[in-house]
Amino acid sequence: xSDTTASQGWFTSLANPTRFLALxxxxxxxxxxxxxxxxxxxxxxxFTAPEDYQQGITVRIMFIHVPAAWLAMMCYSVMAVASIGxxxxxxxxxxxxxxxxxxxxxAFTFLSLLTGSLWGRPMxxxxxxxxxxxxxxxxxxxxxxxxxALHKAMDDPARAARPAAVLTLVGFINIxxxxxxxxxxxxxxxxxxxxRLDGPTIHASMLYxxxxxxxxxxxxxxxxxxxxxRNEIWRRRVAAMxxxxxxxxxxxxxx
Amino acid sequence: MQAVATKLTGRRGDSLLFEDVSxxxxxxQALVVTGPNxxxxxxxxxxxxxxxxxxxxxxxxxxDDGVAVPVAEFAHYLGHRNxxxxxxxxxxxxxxxxxxxxxxxxxxxxxxAAIEAVELGGVAxxxxxxxxxxxxxxxxLARLLVVSRPLWLLDEPTAAxxxxxxxxxxxxxxxxxxxxxxxxxxxxxxxxxxxxxxxVLAGRHRAASxxxxxxx
Amino acid sequence: MMSHEDFVFLSYAAxxxxxxxxxxxxxxxxxxxxxxxxxxxxxxVRRRSQAPGGPRP
Amino acid sequence: MMALLKxxxxxxxxxxGAAMLGVLFxxxxxxxxxxxxxxxxxxxxxxxxxxxxxxxxxxxxxxLDRLFQADREDGSLDMLVMQDWxxxxxxxxxxxxxxxxxxxxxxxLAAPLLGLLMNMTALSTGAVMLTLLAGTPAISFIGAVGAAxxxxxxxxxxxxxILVLPLAIPILIFGVSASYAAVTDPDPFxxxxxxxxxxxxxxxxxxxxxxxxxxxxxxx
Numbered sequence: 001x002s003d004t005t006a007s008q009g010w011f012t013s014l015a016n017p018t019r020f021l022a023l024x025x026x027x028x029x030x031x032x033x034x035x036x037x038x039x040x041x042x043x044x045x046x047f048t049a050p051e052d053y054q055q056g057i058t059v060r061i062m063f064i065h066v067p068a069a070w071l072a073m074m075c076y077s078v079m080a081v082a083s084i085g086x087x088x089x090x091x092x093x094x095x096x097x098x099x100x101x102x103x104x105x106x107a108f109t110f111l112s113l114l115t116g117s118l119w120g121r122p123m124x125x126x127x128x129x130x131x132x133x134x135x136x137x138x139x140x141x142x143x144x145x146x147x148x149a150l151h152k153a154m155d156d157p158a159r160a161a162r163p164a165a166v167l168t169l170v171g172f173i174n175i176x177x178x179x180x181x182x183x184x185x186x187x188x189x190x191x192x193x194x195x196r197l198d199g200p201t202i203h204a205s206m207l208y209x210x211x212x213x214x215x216x217x218x219x220x221x222x223x224x225x226x227x228x229x230r231n232e233i234w235r236r237r238v239a240a241m242x243x244x245x246x247x248x249x250x251x252x253x254x255x
Numbered sequence: 256m257q258a259v260a261t262k263l264t265g266r267r268g269d270s271l272l273f274e275d276v277s278x279x280x281x282x283x284q285a286l287v288v289t290g291p292n293x294x295x296x297x298x299x300x301x302x303x304x305x306x307x308x309x310x311x312x313x314x315x316x317x318x319d320d321g322v323a324v325p326v327a328e329f330a331h332y333l334g335h336r337n338x339x340x341x342x343x344x345x346x347x348x349x350x351x352x353x354x355x356x357x358x359x360x361x362x363x364x365x366x367x368a369a370i371e372a373v374e375l376g377g378v379a380x381x382x383x384x385x386x387x388x389x390x391x392x393x394x395x396l397a398r399l400l401v402v403s404r405p406l407w408l409l410d411e412p413t414a415a416x417x418x419x420x421x422x423x424x425x426x427x428x429x430x431x432x433x434x435x436x437x438x439x440x441x442x443x444x445x446x447x448x449x450x451x452x453x454x455v456l457a458g459r460h461r462a463a464s465x466x467x468x469x470x471x
Numbered sequence: 472m473m474s475h476e477d478f479v480f481l482s483y484a485a486x487x488x489x490x491x492x493x494x495x496x497x498x499x500x501x502x503x504x505x506x507x508x509x510x511x512x513x514x515x516v517r518r519r520s521q522a523p524g525g526p527r528p
Numbered sequence: 529m530m531a532l533l534k535x536x537x538x539x540x541x542x543x544x545g546a547a548m549l550g551v552l553f554x555x556x557x558x559x560x561x562x563x564x565x566x567x568x569x570x571x572x573x574x575x576x577x578x579x580x581x582x583x584x585x586x587x588x589x590x591x592l593d594r595l596f597q598a599d600r601e602d603g604s605l606d607m608l609v610m611q612d613w614x615x616x617x618x619x620x621x622x623x624x625x626x627x628x629x630x631x632x633x634x635x636x637l638a639a640p641l642l643g644l645l646m647n648m649t650a651l652s653t654g655a656v657m658l659t660l661l662a663g664t665p666a667i668s669f670i671g672a673v674g675a676a677x678x679x680x681x682x683x684x685x686x687x688x689x690i691l692v693l694p695l696a697i698p699i700l701i702f703g704v705s706a707s708y709a710a711v712t713d714p715d716p717f718x719x720x721x722x723x724x725x726x727x728x729x730x731x732x733x734x735x736x737x738x739x740x741x742x743x744x745x746x747x748x
Contacts (some may be wrong), residue, residue, distance in 0.1 A: 058475050061482045068486070094550060106478050107493050114489075116481040117644070128645050130567030138645075145552050152548065155342060155384060220490060227497045236506035238511065245516045246385045249377045306606055327610045336603025342542045343535070354531030356607065377514070 017093055017233045024226045031226065035219035042216040045209035052206075061119040061151060066194070067217040068112035072140060073175050075105035075221060081170045083165035093229075095161035096236070098150055100228035104221060106144035113137060128224050132181035133189035138172060143171045157236060256405050257281050258437055262311035265298045272298055273456050277313070280437045280452075282405075287430065288441040289392060290456030296441035297335075300410045300457070303307055304332040316406060328358060330406040335414065337356060337395035341384030345394055348383050353401040369400040374423060388415040396424060399431075407431060431467040435438065529622050536626035539598075546591040547553040550631035554587040558642045576646035577656045577707035583642070584635045584660055584698055588667040593685040595627055595675040596743065603723050605679070609743055616743065620736040624672045625665075632664035655710030655717070659724060663703040666728040669735035670695045676701060677741035699727055 046063035079101050085094030116134065117127045128134065147164055154160035182191045193202045194210065202210070259279040265272040272295030276436060280286055288296050301307045303314050305326050313425045316330065317323045326347055339348045362371065373393040386394065392415045398406055407428070413421050428438050531592035540547040561579050562572060572579075599605040608619050636657055643653030674691035702724040709715035 043365070060479050064482060064486045103496075104493065107489055111486055111489055115484055118478045118482045118485070122473075122475050126647065127571065128647065129569065130562040130572075135562075142556055142559065143551070145548075145555070149549055149552055155382075196526055224493060224497055227501060231497065231501045231504050234501070234508060235483055238504060238507045241508075241511045241516045242381050243385050246378060246381050246390065247510065247512070248516075249375055249390070301606075304606070304610055317529060325612060330610075332606055332610055334603050334606055336601070338607055340535070340539055340602065340604070347538070348533070349582045351531050352607070355529075380510075401670040434617055440587060 012152060017096070017237075019094060021233060024072060024230055028223065028226055031219060031223045033052050033214060035223045038216035038219055042209060042213040045212055050205050055123060058122050059206070061115055062206070063213045065112060065115040065119055066210060067214040068108050068115060069137065070138065070214060071217045071221050072105060072109040072112050073178060074177055074218070075101050075108060076140065076144075076168075078225075079105065079168050080175075083168040086165040087169075092235075095157070095165070096229050096232045097225070098165065099157070099160075100232045101225055102144055102148050102151070104224050104228065106141065107149065108217075108221070109137060109141040109144055113141060131189055132184070133178065136178040136181050140174055140178060143174065143249055147171075155228065157239075213214045256317065256437070257407055258314070258316050258439075260303070261312055263299070263302065263314060264310040265295045265302060265307075266310045267298060269293070269419070271310075275305050276454070276456075278454060279454070280439070281437040282437065283432045285432055285438040285440065285451040287348060287451050287453045288439065288456060289443070289453060292412065294456035296456060297410050300332070300408050300441050301334075304330060304408050306332070315419065321365045326406070329404055330408055331397060331399045331402070332406045332408045332410075333399060333412055334410050337391050338398065339383045339391065339394060341382065343383060344379065345375075345381055345383055345386070346379040348394070349397060349401050352398050356402040356404075358402065358404070358406060364403075365402045366401060367417055369397040370394070372427065375398045389417060389420055392416055393423070396427060400427070407438040407440075409438065409442075411442055412440055529618055532619060533626050536623060537630060540626070540630035540645060542546045546594065547630040547634065550587045550590055551634045553590050554583050554638060554744045555636050555642065557583040559645070562645075572640055573647040575709075576643065576648040577652060577705050579646060580639055580642055580656050581660070581663075581700055581704050581707065584632075584664060585667060585693075585696060587635055588664055589671060589689045589696075591631055592627070592668075592671040592675050592692065593678060593688040595672060596679040597684060599674070600679050604745070611706055613740070616740040618735045620672055620676070620739045620743070621669075621732070624668045624735060624739075626669075628665045628668040632668055635664060646704070649711065652707070652711045655707045658710075659668070659703045659706045659721065660723065662725050662728060663699050663743070666693070666699045666724075666731040667696050667730070669731040670699075672735050672739040673742065676739035676746065679743065680746050699724065702727065 008040055042063070046060055049060070049063075079098045082094045082101070084099035086098065088174045103132035113134070116137075120129070121127050147167060150164050150167065151157070151160050179192075182189055194207065257279060258415060261277050263276040264274045265276075272293075276299065278286060288299060290296055298307060302309050303326070314326065315323050316326050338352070339345075344349075346366055349369060353363065353366060363369070367376075367379060370376060373396055375390060375393055375397075378390065378394070381392065383394065392413075398411065413424055428440070431438060559581055565571065565575075596605060599608060609616060610620065639657045640653050640658055643656060648656070669690045671688065673695075674688040675684075677691060678687045681687060701721045704726055705715075706717060706720035709720055711715045
């Protein structure tokens with residue numbers, strides 16, 4: 001995914017949190033506006049797209065289901081890149097990026113499972129099956145939640161950074177498993193139809209709304225991610241200031 | 256109000272730590288327990304607090320009318336550890352103990368006043384875990400102030416405190432005594448309290464008999 | 472029995488609720504952090520990098 | 529005592545708290561079952577209630593060892609034990625209740641989601657939720673006894689589970705049988721459910737008293 005290489009760019013250029021705050025503050029309004037506009041266009045396109053001859057109206061669920069699943073994986077990839085940043089360059093902002101992406105990734109994973117379930121019920125006749133694709137995405141959700149628990153378990157964010165980064169990278173093996181599960185195993189879930197070596201097998205009338213929705217989701221992700229990162233930086237700043245306040249009170253250093 | 260200990264004997268495992276420890280304290284008096292490591296100072300204090308059963312002997316706290324009162328409700332115990340939660344704010348910690356140990360008899364200081372009394376004004380909103388070891392100990396002392404109880408049982412109260420805080424602590428105990436309280440403290444360091452009684456635990460561990468030099 | 476339209480509607484509604492909820496939580500979190508910062512600054516606490524003459528002795 | 533409940537809940541939900549861990553563990557335990565026995569939906573829906581109950585039992589035991597150990601480590605336990613008998617029993621009761629609110633109740637709320645994954649019917653899921661609601665407090669109350677006994681031990685966590693699991697078996701038996709009785713027709717739901725509720729009430733009375741006795745003895 002191209003976004004992950006781009007993300008590596010920010011971490012090196014926006015070396016210090018203050019500069020990140022200033023820059024993200026300027027970018028955020030445009031990003032949010034772009035997210036809203038693309039979402040509106042995407043929603044319009046997905047409701048005007050023709051119905052599928054097999055699946056009828058339920059095919060419209062695809063336009064919010066598939067991008068959610070993509071974003072769930074992309075978010076994890078962003079976290080994996082950030083984790084490399086934490087481990088290799090020990091960049092404080094990398095940890096902030098990885099940590100604040102967690103709830104967003106969990107939300108997208110949850111959405112892909114939920115909308116998939118709502119799509120599966122009328123199509124397959126069941127809310128849930130334990131097939132490879134569904135199960136591996138469920139495992140992804142568990143990993144998001146586990147990482148959130150790990151961050152929550154440490155009261156000092158600096159101490160959680162490295163263990164969380166290691167765990168994130170170990171868990172990254174799940175991402176290719178999710179992607180190729182439909183090809184490697186015979187499953188109920190349909191095989192990939194957009195991102196394929198021999199080009200998409202999906203009709204253009206459905207492909208375009210899907211792509212627009214994917215762009216909208218990506219913009220929503222980065223908007224939320226920037227906001228969450230800013231919050232996290234402020235949170236750490238507050239913690240640092242409190243520690244400092246504690247040091248200066250009580251006159252232990254006074255004669 | 257007075258506190259009377261009669262022929263207390265403390266035992267750890269097979270060895271007797273101390274034998275026949277007797278003393279009595281009146282309002283406004285303090286007892287300092289000294290002795291080498293392992294002499295049983297902590298054991299004695301925990302025994303007085305009712306946290307350990309006495310091998311033999313009694314410790315009775317009685318009110319001004321001479322009727323015995325439960326030690327658990329009329330004594331503060333400050334052990335080696337501070338009894339505070341790292342993840343909660345200082346004000347939440349003190350507020351909890353104020354609520355939890357509340358007695359009808361007497362009101363203690365307000366939380367803010369207690370924090371001021373240990374000269375840490377401004378830390379109320381900070382999580383307890385952010386404080387240095389010395390500051391944490393001072394907040395632990397503030398707990399004794401938010402609920403008013405006549406007898407203070409203090410085990411190494413000045414551990415982790417610098418000299419200035421030592422003096423602060425001594426002043427707190429003096430105030431407490433002046434208001435008619437009592438204090439029993441185990442410590443290696445001089446507390447800077449004038450007119451205190453002292454009890455020396457010799458720390459000779461013997462299976463058969465121990466030796467105690469009584470307070471002067 | 473739910474019609475197919477219901478499933479479509481539920482999916483879109485759930486997506487909207489989840490994403491808007493996340494947005495609201497994030498905004499609320501940001502407000503709370505900014506308030507804390509303002510409180511600390513009102514008390515005269517400064518970041519080390521802002522403190523005049525570096526860290527105090 | 530309200531102050532104690534408030535404090536324990538605040539600690540459980542703040543950073544470093546265990547409130548979310550129980551649910552996650554529950555989720556993970558139940559999710560690995562299909563890997564072990566295969567994705568046969570009919571089989572899963574048949575054994576679903578039992579799996580959910582076992583998962584909830586294990587998740588409830590999680591974190592029980594910290595019930596008194598955390599207070600012992602920071603010295604608070606001394607102040608909790610330094611009370612009259614009634615005060616100490618009430619303290620244990622409140623701490624167990626806080627533990628249930630922080631770990632047991634979320635399990636009850638997560639049960640429908642797992643019921644869906646187990647392909648259980650709505651009725652069956654509802655029955656499991658109801659029995660969990662009635663039964664999991666008993667685990668916290670009886671678990672307090674194990675936690676009090678193991679409070680001073682270095683590897684208390686495993687020991688608590690070993691001590692408490694046998695005592696929790698009746699809870700499991702009646703919880704599961706009530707859940708099945710709700711879906712299989714001839715069996716009545718109420719008798720096992722009433723027995724389950726009775727066990728909870730009994731443990732709510734017995735657990736705090738026994739735990740208080742253990743704490744009095746263990747303070748050294």
